[in-house]
Amino acid sequence: MNTFMRWAGFLVVLFIAAPLVIVVPMSFSDARSLQFPPPGYWLGYYRAYFTDMSxxxxxxxxILIATATMILTMLLVVPATFALVRHRFRGKGFADLMMLMPLAVPHIVMAVGYYSYFGQLRLVPTPFGVILAHTCLSVPIAFLVLSANLKGFDRNLERAAQSLGANPARTFIHVTLPILRPGLIISALFAFVQSFDETVVAIFISGRGAETLPRKMFDSIRQEADPVIAVISTLLFAIVLVGIVAPYFISTLRSRAPKPSKPTGAH
Known part of the structure; x- marks a missing residue:
């Protein structure tokens, strides 16, 4: 049974990693289109990416749209999560449902609705329109992550701080915020990635002045299968890999660092 589970796990990892194993060598290919195995290797397409303004x-x-989406998402989600998790009011169930609605509706349906509604507001094609649309898609994910952290929060810590004379603002800054910091960081990261990776809504909302990288990649592979797409995929994979490995590397260095010796007291 253990051998079967090992092989099953190995096959799952191989299935997930296979596209990455193919994309990386294609980014160094000298072929004029996406081709595997590569007929030859060079760095020309990396040079083309870093020198081509298109x-x-x-x-x-x-990057700008994802950053703005992350900030706007957190500004909306943090107070909404505190209100929905800690308070009871009429219509709370409906509010919970509306917060999670974008997860249940296909993106193509959302994109058509945004295109029609934002078109009337003259937000198509503008960066602000893309930010608003991406924020609507990022709110449910950030809300789920943050609400899970907040439900497990021990409110006795806040009560203890307030009993010692701290006002609500100082209690939030010095007690609540440090404990919820991991959840806030993860929520913000999910919002950023959701926006940076989103394609369907960007195709409808963004234009030449707000063209995002996923839309550019989609248009490129549809028209000419530019090998620069493999370069971008490799770079994004490298960034994600560094982000995953870096915390473990830092924690290992900290654990191996010599601890300062305690000063000996005078006798």
């Missing part, structure tokens, strides 16, 4: 501008747009 790729760098969408990349910069995606």
């Amino acid at each position: 790729w760098l501008i969408p990349t910069w747009n995606s």
